[in-house]
Amino acid sequence: MSFEDYFNRIVENVNINIEKYLKGDIQELYEASFYLFKAGGKRLRPLILVSSADLLGGDLNRAYLAGASVEVLHTFTLIHDDIMDEDTTRRGMPTVHVKWGIPMAILAGDLLHAKAFEILNEAFRGMSSNKITRAFEIFTKAIIIISEGQALDMQFEDKVTVSEEEYLDMIKRKTAMLFSSSAALGGLIATDNEKEIQALADYGLNLGISFQIVDDILGLIADEKELGKPVYSDIREGKKTLLVIKTMKEATDEEKKILLKALGNKNASKDELITAAEIIRKYSLEYAYNKAEEYARKAIEALESIDWKNDEAGKALKYLAEFTVKRRK
Amino acid sequence: MSFEDYFNRIVENVNINIEKYLKGDIQELYEASFYLFKAGGKRLRPLILVSSADLLGGDLNRAYLAGASVEVLHTFTLIHDDIMDEDTTRRGMPTVHVKWGIPMAILAGDLLHAKAFEILNEAFRGMSSNKITRAFEIFTKAIIIISEGQALDMQFEDKVTVSEEEYLDMIKRKTAMLFSSSAALGGLIATDNEKEIQALADYGLNLGISFQIVDDILGLIADEKELGKPVYSDIREGKKTLLVIKTMKEATDEEKKILLKALGNKNASKDELITAAEIIRKYSLEYAYNKAEEYARKAIEALESIDWKNDEAGKALKYLAEFTVKRRK
Structure with a gap:
C-alpha cells in the first residue's frame, strides 16, 4: 500500500467516527x-495515533x-484559540466565532471538548480498568x-x-503535548509495555516541536491561499516565535526598531509587516529549519528504538516526521 | 449529627480535593x-453526590x-455562561471575564473542564472497568x-x-442534568444496582428542575446583596423563565406591552425593570412556587423508592429537596 492509501484509509475511518458522534438535535450548535471538520485539516494527530x-x-x-477523539479535542482548541487570538480565518474560511458569534463559538468548543471524552470512552470500552484509567490520565x-501552553503563549x-x-x-x-499523547494513546491500545508507550x-513530542517550528515558518513564507489563514498574523499579534526570538538576538539596532514597531501592533500596515517579515x-529562516529538522530526527530516533510489529506503520510514522518539515501548508 | 454538621463535613472534604487539584505553575491561569471557588457557592451538587x-x-x-469533580465542572460552566450572557457579577464579585478578560476566562473554563475529568478519573481508579466506563458515560x-441546554437558553x-x-x-x-448526574454518580460509587442508580x-433531575424554577423566582424577588448577582438581569437579557412564560399568557394587553418593552432590552431603565418585575x-409567583414544590415532592418520592442503607444520608437528601424551595439565595 502506498503512504497515500495507508493514510487515506485512516482518515476515512476517523472521519466516519467524527461524523457519527457529532450529531444532535440543536441544529445551530x-x-x-x-x-x-468540513473545512479540511490534515488529521495529523489521528494519523499519528492510528499508525502508532x-x-x-x-x-x-x-x-x-481514539483518533476521532484527539481530532475532536484538537478542533475544540482551535475554535477557542481563534476567539482568544482574534483570528478571523482558518482553513480558508471565516473562523467559528466570526460566523456564529463568540457565545456560540465558546459553546461549540465546550461541546467538542466533552465529545472528545465521550469518543475516547468508547475507544477503550471493555479494556482493562487500568488501561482505561491510564487513557484518561494521558x-x-x-x-x-495545552491550556497552560495557551496561557503562556498569550503572556508572551x-x-x-x-x-x-x-x-x-x-x-x-x-502543540507538542497533543502529538505526544496521540502517539502514546495509540501505543496504549496495542500494548501494556510502558517503555514502548514512552x-x-x-516520537510524538519531538514531531510536535518540529511541527510547530515549521508552522511558525509557514506563517512567514507560505502562500496565503494555500495556508488557509493570513500570513504575518503572528507578527501582528506579537507572537514570540523561534524566528522572532532568533532575529531579536541577531539583527542590527535599526532592524530591531523596525521589527518592534510591527510586532504586536494590530494597526501595522501591510508594508510594515512585509518589511518586518523580510528581516525575520x-x-x-535557516536556523529555524535546522531546528525543525533536528527535532524531526529525534522523533525518528525514538521511533526506531521500538521493535516494530508492522513495517508499513513504522514507515508511515517515519514519513510523517519527514513530511512535517517539508510541507508547504 | 445535625444536617449542618453532616453537610459541613462533606463541603470541607470536597474543598480539600478541589484545592489539591487546582494547582499549577502558570499563576494567572x-x-x-x-x-x-473562593468566592463561595453552596456546593449543592457535591452535597447531592456524596449524600447519594x-x-x-x-x-x-x-x-x-467525585463531588469535587462535579463542582469543578459546574464552575467551568458558570465561567463560560457568564461570558456568553455578559453577566458582570457572580457571588458578589466581578465575574472572571470582567476581572481577567474574555481570553483568560475561556481558558480558565477549559482548564476546569479538563480538571473535572482528571478528578473523576481518580474517584473511580481501581474500580471495575464497567463502572469506570459508566461513570465517564454519565x-x-x-x-x-448541559451545552445543548445553554444553546437553547440563548436561542430562547x-x-x-x-x-x-x-x-x-x-x-x-x-440545570437539572448535572443534579441528576451527580446523584447517579454517587449511586454508582456505592452500587451496581441500575434501578437504585436510576x-x-x-431524584436529582426533579430537584434540579425545582432548583432552577426557584432560581428564576429569586432573580425577581431576592435581596440583591444576599443573592450576589443583580436582580432583574433575567429580564434585561430576555430570559424566557417559567414566570415570564406564565405572565405572557395571563397578563392584559397593556401589561404585556410594558413587559415586552423591558424584556431583552439591554438599555431598559431601573424603573422599567421594576414595573416589569411587578407585573411578572x-x-x-404563586404558580411558579407551586411548580417548584411539585418537583421537589417528586424528588422526594424518587428518594423514598430506594431502600436506604443510611438514614442520616436519606434525611439529608430529603432536606436538600425541601431547602431548594425554601432558600432565599
Whole structure:
C-alpha cells in the first residue's frame, strides 16, 4: 500500500467516527461544532495515533475511535484559540466565532471538548480498568498542559524578551503535548509495555516541536491561499516565535526598531509587516529549519528504538516526521 | 449529627480535593480558575453526590473526589455562561471575564473542564472497568446535554414565544442534568444496582428542575446583596423563565406591552425593570412556587423508592429537596 492509501484509509475511518458522534438535535450548535471538520485539516494527530497503534499490532477500530477523539479535542482548541487570538480565518474560511458569534463559538468548543471524552470512552470500552484509567490520565493531562501552553503563549505577547528555552517550553505544552499523547494513546491500545508507550510519546513530542517550528515558518513564507489563514498574523499579534526570538538576538539596532514597531501592533500596515517579515526571514529562516529538522530526527530516533510489529506503520510514522518539515501548508 | 454538621463535613472534604487539584505553575491561569471557588457557592451538587453515595453505603473518599469533580465542572460552566450572557457579577464579585478578560476566562473554563475529568478519573481508579466506563458515560452525557441546554437558553432570548414545555426541556438540560448526574454518580460509587442508580438520577433531575424554577423566582424577588448577582438581569437579557412564560399568557394587553418593552432590552431603565418585575410577580409567583414544590415532592418520592442503607444520608437528601424551595439565595 502506498503512504497515500495507508493514510487515506485512516482518515476515512476517523472521519466516519467524527461524523457519527457529532450529531444532535440543536441544529445551530452542532453546525458550529462540525464546521471546521468540513473545512479540511490534515488529521495529523489521528494519523499519528492510528499508525502508532498499528505499529504495535493494536485493534484498528479502537484506534479509529481514539483518533476521532484527539481530532475532536484538537478542533475544540482551535475554535477557542481563534476567539482568544482574534483570528478571523482558518482553513480558508471565516473562523467559528466570526460566523456564529463568540457565545456560540465558546459553546461549540465546550461541546467538542466533552465529545472528545465521550469518543475516547468508547475507544477503550471493555479494556482493562487500568488501561482505561491510564487513557484518561494521558488525555486529561494533555488538555491541562495545552491550556497552560495557551496561557503562556498569550503572556508572551505582552513580554518583550522571551528566551528560546521559554519558547520551547511553551510549544511543547501548546502543540507538542497533543502529538505526544496521540502517539502514546495509540501505543496504549496495542500494548501494556510502558517503555514502548514512552518511546511513542517521545516520537510524538519531538514531531510536535518540529511541527510547530515549521508552522511558525509557514506563517512567514507560505502562500496565503494555500495556508488557509493570513500570513504575518503572528507578527501582528506579537507572537514570540523561534524566528522572532532568533532575529531579536541577531539583527542590527535599526532592524530591531523596525521589527518592534510591527510586532504586536494590530494597526501595522501591510508594508510594515512585509518589511518586518523580510528581516525575520534573513536572520532566522535557516536556523529555524535546522531546528525543525533536528527535532524531526529525534522523533525518528525514538521511533526506531521500538521493535516494530508492522513495517508499513513504522514507515508511515517515519514519513510523517519527514513530511512535517517539508510541507508547504 | 445535625444536617449542618453532616453537610459541613462533606463541603470541607470536597474543598480539600478541589484545592489539591487546582494547582499549577502558570499563576494567572490557576488564579482565574480558582477564583469562583473562593468566592463561595453552596456546593449543592457535591452535597447531592456524596449524600447519594452515603445513602447506599458507598466509599466516602471516592465520593469526595467525585463531588469535587462535579463542582469543578459546574464552575467551568458558570465561567463560560457568564461570558456568553455578559453577566458582570457572580457571588458578589466581578465575574472572571470582567476581572481577567474574555481570553483568560475561556481558558480558565477549559482548564476546569479538563480538571473535572482528571478528578473523576481518580474517584473511580481501581474500580471495575464497567463502572469506570459508566461513570465517564454519565459525566460526558451530562456536559453534552448541559451545552445543548445553554444553546437553547440563548436561542430562547431571541424567540418571542416559548412554551412551558420548551422551557422545562431547556432547564432539564441546562440545570437539572448535572443534579441528576451527580446523584447517579454517587449511586454508582456505592452500587451496581441500575434501578437504585436510576431512582437517584430521578431524584436529582426533579430537584434540579425545582432548583432552577426557584432560581428564576429569586432573580425577581431576592435581596440583591444576599443573592450576589443583580436582580432583574433575567429580564434585561430576555430570559424566557417559567414566570415570564406564565405572565405572557395571563397578563392584559397593556401589561404585556410594558413587559415586552423591558424584556431583552439591554438599555431598559431601573424603573422599567421594576414595573416589569411587578407585573411578572403578580401573575406568576404563586404558580411558579407551586411548580417548584411539585418537583421537589417528586424528588422526594424518587428518594423514598430506594431502600436506604443510611438514614442520616436519606434525611439529608430529603432536606436538600425541601431547602431548594425554601432558600432565599
